[in-house]
Amino acid sequence: MRIVVAAKYVPDINTERGFRDCRVVRDAGEGTLNELDENAVEAALRLVEAERESGRIGPDDGEVVVVTMAGPDGDVALRKAFQLGVDRGIRVSDDTLAGSDYFGTAAVLAAAVRKLGEEAPVDLVVTGMAALDGLGSVVPTLLGAELGLPTLNLAKKVELAPAEGSERVLTITREIDDVTERLSGPLPAVLSVTDTANQPRFPGFKLIMAARSKEIEVWTPADLGLDPAAAGTAGARTETLSAAPRPERAEPEIVTDKGEGGVALADFLIRNDLV
Amino acid sequence: MTNRTVLVLLDPATEVRTSVLELLTIARGLGRVEAVALEAPTVEVLAQLGAYGVETVHQAEPARDGTSVTGDERHLPAVVAAGLAAAVRLTDADVVLLPTSFAAKEAAALAAHDLRAGLVIDAAALRDQGGRIVAGKRVFAGSWDTECVVTTDVAVVTVRANSAVAQPAEAAVEPVTEGFAVEVTRSPVALLSRTVRTDTSGRPPLDQAAVVVAGGRGTDGDFGPVEDLADALGAAVGASRDAAFEGWWDTYVGQTGVTVAPRVYIGAGISGAPHHRGGMQASQVIVAVNSDPEAPIFEICDFAVVGQLADVLPQAAAEIRKRKA
Numbered sequence: 001m002r003i004v005v006a007a008k009y010v011p012d013i014n015t016e017r018g019f020r021d022c023r024v025v026r027d028a029g030e031g032t033l034n035e036l037d038e039n040a041v042e043a044a045l046r047l048v049e050a051e052r053e054s055g056r057i058g059p060d061d062g063e064v065v066v067v068t069m070a071g072p073d074g075d076v077a078l079r080k081a082f083q084l085g086v087d088r089g090i091r092v093s094d095d096t097l098a099g100s101d102y103f104g105t106a107a108v109l110a111a112a113v114r115k116l117g118e119e120a121p122v123d124l125v126v127t128g129m130a131a132l133d134g135l136g137s138v139v140p141t142l143l144g145a146e147l148g149l150p151t152l153n154l155a156k157k158v159e160l161a162p163a164e165g166s167e168r169v170l171t172i173t174r175e176i177d178d179v180t181e182r183l184s185g186p187l188p189a190v191l192s193v194t195d196t197a198n199q200p201r202f203p204g205f206k207l208i209m210a211a212r213s214k215e216i217e218v219w220t221p222a223d224l225g226l227d228p229a230a231a232g233t234a235g236a237r238t239e240t241l242s243a244a245p246r247p248e249r250a251e252p253e254i255v256t257d258k259g260e261g262g263v264a265l266a267d268f269l270i271r272n273d274l275v
Numbered sequence: 276m277t278n279r280t281v282l283v284l285l286d287p288a289t290e291v292r293t294s295v296l297e298l299l300t301i302a303r304g305l306g307r308v309e310a311v312a313l314e315a316p317t318v319e320v321l322a323q324l325g326a327y328g329v330e331t332v333h334q335a336e337p338a339r340d341g342t343s344v345t346g347d348e349r350h351l352p353a354v355v356a357a358g359l360a361a362a363v364r365l366t367d368a369d370v371v372l373l374p375t376s377f378a379a380k381e382a383a384a385l386a387a388h389d390l391r392a393g394l395v396i397d398a399a400a401l402r403d404q405g406g407r408i409v410a411g412k413r414v415f416a417g418s419w420d421t422e423c424v425v426t427t428d429v430a431v432v433t434v435r436a437n438s439a440v441a442q443p444a445e446a447a448v449e450p451v452t453e454g455f456a457v458e459v460t461r462s463p464v465a466l467l468s469r470t471v472r473t474d475t476s477g478r479p480p481l482d483q484a485a486v487v488v489a490g491g492r493g494t495d496g497d498f499g500p501v502e503d504l505a506d507a508l509g510a511a512v513g514a515s516r517d518a519a520f521e522g523w524w525d526t527y528v529g530q531t532g533v534t535v536a537p538r539v540y541i542g543a544g545i546s547g548a549p550h551h552r553g554g555m556q557a558s559q560v561i562v563a564v565n566s567d568p569e570a571p572i573f574e575i576c577d578f579a580v581v582g583q584l585a586d587v588l589p590q591a592a593a594e595i596r597k598r599k600a
Binding site for chain 1 (some may be wrong): 422
């Protein structure tokens with residue numbers, strides 16, 4: 001069982017986030033592993049662990065590889081993934097990749113998965129449900145389309161059936177937009193998991209120590225045989241024209257309830273024509 | 276107005292949701308509006324589409340290897356996407372608009388991938404600039420406004436609810452339904468089951484409501500006061516992620532739950548953690564009720580009551596009912 005987790009380095013949502021020259025500010029020290037990717041890492045680790053426990057693979061077999069597209073600051077995200085227990089971390093980096101849109105990002109990640117597949121077969125690609133900076137939720141779908149693999153999105157529950165013949169089948173349950181669906185598809189596949197799929201583990205002391213010095217592999221688009229026109233600003237199908245902070249909200253009107261708080265609330269809504 | 280053709284996704288075709296009426300209103304500002312459906316629209320739906328200026332409804336007839344794709348499978352994102360892509364090729368459309376739901380985003384991504392089109396997710400405004408589509412978005416929990424231009428010939432855009440006030444066309448038209456064949460490629464993904472959860476509360480859907488009342492940890496599991504105020508206002512009810520994880524309410528407002536941008540958002544017993552703010556900060560007017568005067572939600576609200584929600588909410592509901600009567 002060899003699983004690739006596609007992860008993103010994002011600005012911490014607890015910091016002041018913003019834009020500079022129409023690009024998201026990604027200053028060192030304020031970025032982190034996208035919190036929702038921890039659910040992806042957890043899902044990947046549990047699948048490999050379950051395979052080991054069942055005896056389908058040996059106790060030392062199975063691998064979880066994390067791939068991210070980021071500048072050198074993005075190593076923070078990979079180190080966090082190491083702390084959780086992933087085996088290998090790869091950063092795809094190049095100045096020409098800046099400004100990639102959804103399609104460019106998916107093309108780069110797909111090329112990295114293909115390269116890993118040349119070393120040894122990849123059984124599954126796992127992602128989080130969204131990146132907390134862009135919140136588009138479409139890269140998993142596009143990654144599946146780029147790789148030509150069955151895509152099972154937004155899983156709340158993940159079940160991997162034992163092999164029937166040579167085929168492994170993954171079944172998910174998802175609850176989206178008032179619809180509950182069960183979907184299945186054969187491996188290799190692309191899977192995205194929601195923040196309700198699992199509770200990510202806390203890093204153990206040994207892994208925290210080991211994560212500090214663990215090797216991070218850096219790949220360039222050339223290493224991936226990637227067409228330069230497929231990603232970065234060159235490949236983007238949208239161009240950001242402007243980015244401006246919203247005006248600060250006016251000082252709020254705050255009422256302390258001394259028995260008339262509800263009337264004050266009703267009065268606020270009625271006098272502002274909001275009822 | 277250009278001679279642009281704008282396709283609007285109508286899925287399901289058995290009702291016209293408010294979000295679709297908003298899309299039709301926005302679409303009319305960009306060009307000629309046509310709808311794409313995956314099933315036959317009802318007579319009522321056609322009348323509503325006509326009132327909003329839709330001249331043609333393209334009804335996809337998806338088939339895989341010569342066999343018609345029927346039932347629940349028609350709503351699978353891959354099938355919807357194939358229908359949209361085929362409709363764009365059929366009509367030579369320039370823009371495809373969809374609502375912002377998880378299923379619609381998936382379909383939008385697949386259609387854009389197929390068409391090599393530019394993709395914008397969660398747009399709050401759309402305009403024309405020299406023949407190109409420019410989309411406005413509110414990002415980073417509603418703290419920044421951005422604009423981007425789609426540089427490809429075709430633009431696929433999901434638009435967030437409440438981005439426009441739905442407005443019928445000046446003159447109603449009589450829509451014509453035209454069927455068209457769609458070849459769906461064989462997919463290894465099997466749909467084992469699909470259940471639509473029907474809401475019997477009579478309240479508007481959370482993602483489309485003009486007024487939302489949400490409850491958090493401060494409710495201690497009792498959503499009675501939240502529901503009472505919501506019903507006095509004709510509002511939808513939501514929860515914080517914490518409250519939903521406790522099992523107190525089904526749907527939660529937040530950046531991984533339902534994103535809302537109503538005219539009025541009222542948060543009761545919700546502290547306003549970043550996750551929650553990411554799902555509601557684009558609301559026009561924000562009201563908070565919390566017993567903790569230091570709750571972060573007070574930093575982003577317009578009006579707040581520091582007090583017990585079990586006291587404040589029922590009193591507000593009673594006062595609103597009294598003054599509306």
